[in-house]
Amino acid sequence: MIERIESFRRRRPRLLEERVTLAHGAGGKASAALVDAVFVEAFRNPLLEPLCDGAVIDLPGGERLVISTDSFVVQPRTFPGGSIGQLAVHGTANDLAVSGAVPQWISAAFVLEEGFPIAELKQIAADMAAAAAETGVQIVTGDTKVVPKGAADGVFVTTTGVGVIPAGRDLSARSVRPGDKVLLSGSMGDHGMAVMLARGDLAIEADIRSDTASVSPLVESLLAAAPSTRWLRDATRGGVGTVCNELAQACGLGVLLDEEKLPVRPMVAGACELLGIDPLYVANEGKIVAVVAAEETEAAIAALRSHPLGADAAEVGEILEEPAQTVVVRTGFGGTRIVDMLVGDPLPRIC
Incomplete structure (x- = not known):
């Protein structure tokens, strides 16, 4: 397995563009190339x-913290x-929760x-204060900057969260084994479609609401019932398809993945079909894989x-030895198709 991981690292997407594009913020291939070539390299x-x-930060006393930053x-x-x-608040706390930590401070x-x-x-x-109280975290410090009119689009928020990992908890992709099952805590694409339709320029009317919520209670319930859980992620930018890749x-x-088991609300599925977008690539803000x-x-x-939050949870797939480093969907017709990393940015600025 180590050889496979090292092989992947050697063939990460290359950064070919000379200027930043919206695709670099979509969480797919362009994002991976940008992060590797600029930030990991530096x-x-x-x-x-x-x-x-x-x-994950190991402290001298044996405790472990998780630190996560998002904008x-x-x-x-x-x-x-x-x-x-x-x-x-939800996005930052969720990144801590799926890393195995109990969110504490933001x-x-x-x-x-x-x-x-x-x-x-x-x-x-x-709204942030209410979400923090609901999530059980405290907003303890911060910063404010003002830029001239036209230099930003209203307001941008950047958060950093810190959580504590309980003793004995260890979630890692390295622990995943063939035969393990893939679970999804609920329907795909609610958040991305809610934001897109709220912009009002698509002439589509549908009662779709964002699923933004703290997944920490879900994670704790899951880990209590299934202590051998291998790996967790919240399927935000790039959706379930990108996370599985x-x-x-x-x-x-x-x-x-089994296409017929992937939960998608009918209105979300209809909106995605009209826009020509695969629900597998649409962002969620209150779902875990x-x-x-x-x-x-x-x-x-x-x-x-x-x-x-997990009422529609389902087993949606399994881990296989082959094809290595690949996501395959079994279709309702009995065939299969490959789900690649997201290319481009069909839904910009949805988080």
Whole structure:
């Protein structure tokens, strides 16, 4: 397996562009190339190189922390089911939770454009405070910068979260084995489609709401019921398809998904079909992808379904020895198709 992982590292996507494009922020191939060629190359160290949702820090006393940083530039800033303020807290706390940590503290920095309404800024702060209270984290420090009118689009929020990993907990792609099962905690694409339709320029009307929420309760329920859980991710930018590709490449194995088992709400499926977008690539903000040992699958699904956020949880695939480093979907017609890393950015600024 080590040989497979090293082989993948040698063939990561190359950065060919001379200027940044929207695709570099989509979480797919262009993002991976940008991160590798610029940031990993400049900052290379053992804590950074796994390129997980958060860095695991071993403290001298034996405790372990996870640190995660994210930025939020969603447009519009308020959408059905959520807002940039809620997203900033949920997104950061979720990155900590799927790294195995219990979220504890958040730092928040704001870049404000000159002329931004104070009333809207207060509402964003209120949304963040409510989301933090719901999630069980404290916003403990931060920073504010103001730039001239036209130098930013209203407000950008950057957050850093810190969480504590309970003793004995270890989630890693290196622990994934052939025969493990892939679980999804609920329907795909709710957030991305809610934001896209809220922009109002697609002439599509549908009652679709963002799924933005803290997944920490789901994670804790899952790990209590299935203590041999191998790996977790929240399927945000690039959706389930991109996350599964990252898993396949990190563990050196194949991922087989069952198209008929992948949950998608009818309105989301209809909107995706009209826009020509595969729901597998649409962002979620309150869903987790989990790899669990086969013998713990039933207990894991039952635990997820016991929480409202996981009511539609399902087993959607399995881990295979071959085809290595590849995601394959078994279609409803009995055939298969390869799901590659996301190329381009069909849904810009959805988080």
